[in-house]
Amino acid sequence: MDFEPYRGELVAYCYRMLGSFHEAEDLVQETMLRAWKARDRYDPARASVRTWLYRIATNVCLTALEGRARRPLPSGLGAPGDDPGTPLTPATDIPWLQPFPDARYDVEARADMRLALVVALQRLPARQRAVLVLREVLQFSAAEVADQLDTTVPAVNSTLQRARAALTDVGDDDTIAEADDPGAREVVDSYLRAFEAADVPALVRLLADAVVLEMPPVPLWFSGTEHYGAFMRRVFELRGTDWALTRLAANGQPALAAYASAPDGDRWLHSLQVFTVTGGRITRNVVFTDPQVLDTFDLPRRISSN
Incomplete structure (x- = not known):
């Protein structure tokens, strides 16, 4: 039996469940191992190979989630900051939500992997999370789904209703532009040019009034163009104005990898910025700086400034 054709979608499923790309890959490997060991007991009359694999993956995920804290972003932990000069101290004790590197796997349903939805899923009890993703x-x-979870159809329907009710505040994803949307590309390309020029007023003109900027693993976030602009001025003062940015995609959203100048003359990978673009404006920028997260995108750590 060949399970490899299902690996990508299983990684995406486990990522939605766990909010961690690293853990998702590990859990899919565990799923494949369990499936291989149980291959002689597989009954094609009861379920397809795909349905059977999702049954195993769901059990693996539910076990992994037992006693786990949810994976948040900074905006889910408290009120926004009001001082862009606040020290940027990482909180390494928080299991932060991780982005999904689109280039690593060919996953069909990327709209359902947007950061806002994955964050919202983390607020649900594990079984509600599983039912919502499996059904919706x-x-x-x-x-x-009832067979995958060893329960009844009425129980699945009831769980789905509760999960839907809990996610009513997520908003309409249809208004959010995807990474390959021409309008979104134009906005992010303009942001790239403004960032490389260290042009804060140009950056601010691309933002929605209530834009959110957050920077895990720093438990600090800002709301509004004034704070965003003030923070970016601080960035350029501290890290210089000689930056290079590279386009990519994460969670089905446009993203940029930012390289800051270093004393040796080259540029070193600094952060990954994942954008939410709505109505031709940037409404959210999640800036990831954790080296472990950056490694998942297979980006060069260092590029020449020439």
């Missing part, structure tokens, strides 16, 4: 995203029938 992956389009399994209620009967299939």
